[in-house]
Amino acid sequence: MSDTTTASAGLPMAAPAMPISLLNRLVRERLEAAFPLCWVAGEVSNLSYAPSGHVYFSLKDAAAQVRCVMFRSRAQTLGWRLENGQHIEARVLVTLYEARGDFQLNVEAARRGGVGRLYEQFLRLKEKLEREGLFASDRKRPLPAFPRRIAIVTSPQAAALRDVLSTLARRAPQVSVVIYPTPVQGEGAAPQIAAAIRRAGEGGECEVVIVCRGGGSLEDLWAFNDEEVARAIRACPLPVICGVGHETDFSIADFAADRRAPTPTAAAELAAPEQAAWLARLATTRATLCRQIEQRLEQRGQQLDWLARRLQHPAQTLAARRESLRNLQRRLGAGLLQASAQARGELAGLSRRLLLSRPDPARHGGRLAALAPRLRSAWQESRHARAADLARLRDGLAHLNPRAVMARGYSIVANRRGEIVRDSRNLEPGEEIAVLFHRGRADAAVLSTDHDDSMPLAGGGIASRPGAD
Template identity: 45%
Template sequence: MPPDSLAFTNGSAPADTILTVSQLNRAVGALLEGHFARIWVKGEISNFTQAASGHWYFTIKDDRAAVRAVMFRGRAQTVGFVPRVGEQFEFRAVVTLYEPRGDYQLQIDTLRRAGQGDLHEAFLRLKAKLESEGLFDPARKRPIPTMPKAVGVVTSLAAAALRDVLTSFARRAPHISVVVYPAPVQGADAPAALVQALETAYSRAEVDVILLVRGGGSLEDLWAFNDEALARTVVASPVPVICGVGHETDFSIADFVADLRAPTPTAAAELSCAPRQALLDQTFEFYRALSRHQQRLLERLSMRLDRAMSQLVSPRQRLNQQREGLQSLTARLHRAARRNTELEAARLNLLKTRLNAALPSVARRRQELDRLTQRLAAVGSRQFRRPRARLEAAEQTLQALSPKHILARGYALVRDQNGVLVKNALDLNAGDRLLLELAQGAADVEVLKTRSLL
């Protein structure tokens, strides 16, 4: 088997295998890396060196032993601070072997100050408690005003975060007033002081948004912002609160309860307001849009004015136009009147001609009337002669048959009280009243006695 492909079984090599130093170190390195997963190691830093490449080289020791360690630049840049010799840390590392010297070492991924495991557990417990109460609910959080008149800053007067915030406002929004409510941001007394500073800001009611800021540091350095009383004070704020504590990778309880979390104090200042130049650019854009709209409006009105002026004439010209129109209408009326008169005259002449043609001759009609009258008289005389004779005969017959002539010969008509003619004397009774109608007059009689003439 070639030396470079040397392999071990059950942690040992064949007894007759001859190894080079490089092979041995490589095999030992493989064993170390295969046997140890990522582990946590606790110890004190000594012999710390920061190379020009950005890598950190140091020794981790306790009171009995020491081990070399390296933290490459990419990992070191995420720490946010430079460890100091003599400080206690907990390191998450991979066990490796530095082959050129045959020294084993720790390759560090991340580090935290000793005791931060307990702090992290306390952090998780408080986070779960406040989250269960709804203090992290996004629906509870208020929008950040885009154009505040004044911004409050709660931080230490000596903090670099305050300089960063003030520099950001001076550069981006010099028109906004900044009110600082000083309070320590680290140490045992920091949480109560931060609560007092926030309550002062609430009572003075002089700002539209509050920035709670601090620069980067370890979990211990940022622990003041994991205080429950501070979290509840932030929730009770009458104005929106932006929390910018530590670096982008740092999270605190104050970040979760704030209305907005900023990755850094500078970012908190930037998120609290729109930049002045952007507002000026927006205002100028609105001005240009308004100017364009006004220009288009003026152009449309100018066109309407031109059209109106083209249609506008002087009163004298309008009167002349109306006079000409009146004269034209008068001439048309006269022509129409003459035309109607001529038409009516022609029609009248036509009717006269037709009437004259239809009128009969009076003399001829009179002669015809006399002739017809004579014929009528002759016909009438012939037609009425025979009926008149018959009428006279009928009158004579009627006179002869009239009851009056019979009564004149001494007869009488006898009627009972109901006016019914009495024809049989036997139908009467003594005492009946009768009416006798004679040729001259009538008489009322009473029946004394009835008898038969046979």
Template identity: 45%
Template structure:
């Protein structure tokens, strides 16, 4: 019992299995048949049956796809449909969910289109790696189209409104019929070889697959891929696709959209130019300020290293050194003068005349008597003898005879020998009357 229970499925589970099998086995199919039971409710979806003499299949085309149909589906119309097989689980019926529907008269062209598209794609003709980017600014544009169609009016109107400075050359050609493809190829190659244009636009208005067939030509597709100038294709309406669209460097959904893609809006360009001008002014001001700063620094460095500045600095240093030397010399001279005055005071105090004057004052303060007088006389005689002896050994006496007393200026030491001084050293010479400042130029002995 348990083994049989494992195999029991609910209707929902069975339908799910059936749906998965259908969708996995038939990923995408083309079916040609006659329309029947056509209904289109308020939702916008399209429901009908495709039938032949012996069978029929239910079909559904939901609104996002059905609203772009180029014809009105009606009973008995023969069509070519493309879609996926699935299961409508609510009724347990299988059906097709379509993504494309066209009248059966276009079926052969559609199959030829798909086969050629697959072959060229396998060769890499439609690969994104080989597509050339449009230039940032198109200056000259070649427009290959019919001179009387609505497409050329739309293109020229949009280009004139958005960017009147663009140079546009209209290269008139047939866009429909047996000779149209050859004319388009010829004009494309001539425009590409001229070197005059920055971009080439192929365009025409909408139409049936047969009307657009000139743009599905294999030679045209290869000429577009081989062009050195970027090619823009805008053929038909947004839902129309041609081999020229796949081979072109850029596909536009409509001719007007192609014109908008090729040139900027002049108002947007004016705004951008104003922003760029402001940015340029700001950058110029910044660069000028930076240049002025560099100039100021260079001027300061130049002034700091100029000969005149260095000479002025040396003069200031020399002046300062001279001022300090003069102050030091004056301090040394004053010190020497004080020492000489002190030595003179001490020497005068030890002179015989000074001592004799002091003794006289002392004698006058005493009351002399005969013994004292004789003693005083003896003392006077002895003092005179001592004075004579003192004068004999006194340096002042020696100086008075034409000699001088030499002392070193730096320490006041008495100079008795030439070995005590160096060449260039400063000396002071004490004379009988006055003093001299001397500098040793040469030393002997």
């Protein structure tokens, strides 16, 4: 019977059919909204590791079981391997696998069964100490860059101690080690660990403390989750490095320490710098410094060459001064000619004005007679001033004349080739020389030479020096 027939018979029309995929999606959304992330406990069974890295298993108890999946990203951070028959506690998301309509749990994290109580204690203590500010980053102390002595708090029988000692011997053989022995697990280990940390800080012989232990279960590492140990670490006057367990293991001591190392070996690497690396760095720094010194010397040498090129010879300076004097002489001559021409022009203009005005000789004769001496006087003064300027320039030029210098008693010495001798080192005993005076010259021979610049120029006579040539 069709829907039309049903409707015509007075029955209600049926609702549209829902696809299975939509139904499963709605059920999954309702499940995930109704059940937040929660912890469940059970026994692992039907365990299967897929090639993709996902892990499939079932969790069961005496009355029921449920399918579970732990995706690869979560399984890689687990830190241990699931096995059938294990009792675990899992943090799960309740959901539905839509493709097959299977109810399942997506496992976000897992821990071995029986550690839930310890883990809760761990979280409560961590929260308490964190509220007190015991883990604050501003309370962390810096590690010494180059410690000379390191304190190690651990068990003498621990494999972690051998790892730390071998690492220190390899990286920094110059660093000495002081071991403060203590049990690192078991009943009563926590107070002894705290006491060993206090002894290491009070000894005053070390600069940094390493607290270390190898990996193990939460129960094995529980001594390092003790409040007394955490407070002993913070009260220690020396910076403390905690290297307890493996990289995935965290303890209260890790949070209280100034630096947390993932392994005991890493703690040793943090405590002491690698000697070979610092020596290599020192060699690199030395090479860089040498290169910089060489570059600086090369730059200064180049600067010296540049300054030497700028330094002029005295002869060049004299030539420049002579050229300047010639220019001044030319300007003086041109100035005198221009002044004379200007004066002649003014006189001619006055003459023309005089002729045009047709002055009355009788009326202006007295004035002309008075102006004539003034004109002659002004002309004489101008001529004398120009002559005085010319004399001053002539005297200045005479001072620069080498003959004028020789007139004051100086002379010029030339060798047989006619070259002027400026240094006694260029002469040899017995060599013939010519001495030029202000008037005349004299031929002479060198008796001896003296390279001492401090010999008096006048008034001291000729001094004989022992050992002179």
